[in-house]
Amino acid sequence: MRQTTMEKNQHLGQILSGMDRVLVAFSGGVDSTLVLKRAEEELGAENVLAAVVASELFREEEFDGAVKLAEEMGIPVLKTEIKELEDENIIENTPDSWYYSKKLLYSHLNKLAEEKGYNYVLDGMIMDDMDDFRPGLKARTEAGARSVLQEAQLYKQEVRELTRELNIPVWNKPASCSxxxxxxxxxxxxxxxxxxxxxxxxxxxxxxxxxxxxxxxxxxxxxxxxxxxxxxxxxxxxxxxxxxxxxxxxxxxxxxxxxxxxxxxxxxxxxxxxxxxx
The missing domain is CATH 3.30.70 (Alpha-Beta Plaits)
Structure with a gap:
């Protein structure tokens, strides 16, 4: 039987409630914002860390906006940085470069989570990402990160609906990409x-x-x-x-x-x- 959006949101809460302390890869987009908000609701802000990653391949405005949004949500923020243009596998810009880019990101976040005592690294991947060319899925799986929106079977339209109901201003924000x-x-x-x-x-x-x-x-x-x-x-x-x-x-x-x-x-x-x- 097909689940309703409300049922999927309840399932998301059940997934998050057993995680204790989580580090969320936070971009300020609608998907990672829903992950951050629901983690805060289930675990408390003191057990959630928004890791905002600066990169040469993303706009500074995106970084600044993500930091501001997480702070407005009352979530502790960790500002950090990766250097993608120092990795020859990424510079070569082949289809495999996306894998190496995500591998660099997840490795960096795993190290931070271990250093700071967080049990899981969470990202904002959704069910729609299964239907596109996403080598990052392989890097995610290898790193042991959790895509809780996928685990709850949530699609973009449902994510926007839930984020709007939570009165989060980015519910209709256009998708950004490297x-x-x-x-x-x-x-x-x-x-x-x-x-x-x-x-x-x-x-x-x-x-x-x-x-x-x-x-x-x-x-x-x-x-x-x-x-x-x-x-x-x-x-x-x-x-x-x-x-x-x-x-x-x-x-x-x-x-x-x-x-x-x-x-x-x-x-x-x-x-x-x-x-x-x-």
């Missing part, structure tokens, strides 16, 4: 490319577009926005063209397929994406 996801596989990562896509996206966001990706194809920038915003994007074409050329792109294009997460995975062979859990 800036490395904007760069094609096989193109080595470096700080210059990461900065280019970061600054390009932030410029377009400031123009009023809340869902945007700028894909880096050498001297070509490929912009993705939602179909309903495509016409509006063209109204700003001159200023966008000028800004992105200032950032180092010679050509600026608009993807007619529109905004979508994981578009760089579309070129991967089927046998690669189907091996996401192994």
């Amino acid at each position: 800036l490395a996801s904007r760069i094609p596989y096989g193109t080595k990562l470096d700080k210059t490319k990461i900065s280019q896509v970061d600054q390009a996206e932030k410029f377009i966001i400031r123009l009023g577009f809340d869902m945007v990706r700028v894909r880096h194809h050498g001297d070509v920038a490929r912009i993705e926005v939602t179909p309903e915003n495509a016409a509006n994007l063209l109204e700003h074409k001159d200023e966008i063209q000028l800004k992105l050329q200032e950032l180092g792109f010679h050509y600026v294009s608009v993807d007619l397929g529109g905004y979508r997460t994981g578009s760089m995975n579309e070129v991967l062979p089927a046998d690669t994406t189907s091996a996401k859990i192994s």
Whole structure:
């Protein structure tokens, strides 16, 4: 029999209630926010630690926002950092690089949890993540971290519903992802490319577009926005063209397929994406 969202939330509470002390990998997104809030409700804030990880591949604004949100929720915060661009396996930017990136993260969090006396490392992976190319699942399993939302069979729509009921302001926050996801596989990562896509996206966001990706194809920038915003994007074409050329792109294009997460995975062979859990 199919479980209701309320029943899944009750199951989530049962899972968390037996964990004693937990360290939550906290990004400030809707998924990890629900994990943090429900852990606090079941275990008490004194037994929950929000680990906010700074990375060269994520925006500083995301880090600062996560710290602020956890503090507003009354949860102790641990600010920490990983250096992904010091790992050659990540720099190479192959499909396997996602595995090494998550392996670095989970290893770092496991060490912190052991040092500070927390029984479990929790992340915000959800059931939807089972249907995409997610090498991080393998790294998660190897590290022994727990994806409690998956264990409770929760999907994104249900997570948003529960987070909204808890009056948490990020319930409808768009998903964020590593800036490395904007760069094609096989193109080595470096700080210059990461900065280019970061600054390009932030410029377009400031123009009023809340869902945007700028894909880096050498001297070509490929912009993705939602179909309903495509016409509006063209109204700003001159200023966008000028800004992105200032950032180092010679050509600026608009993807007619529109905004979508994981578009760089579309070129991967089927046998690669189907091996996401192994």
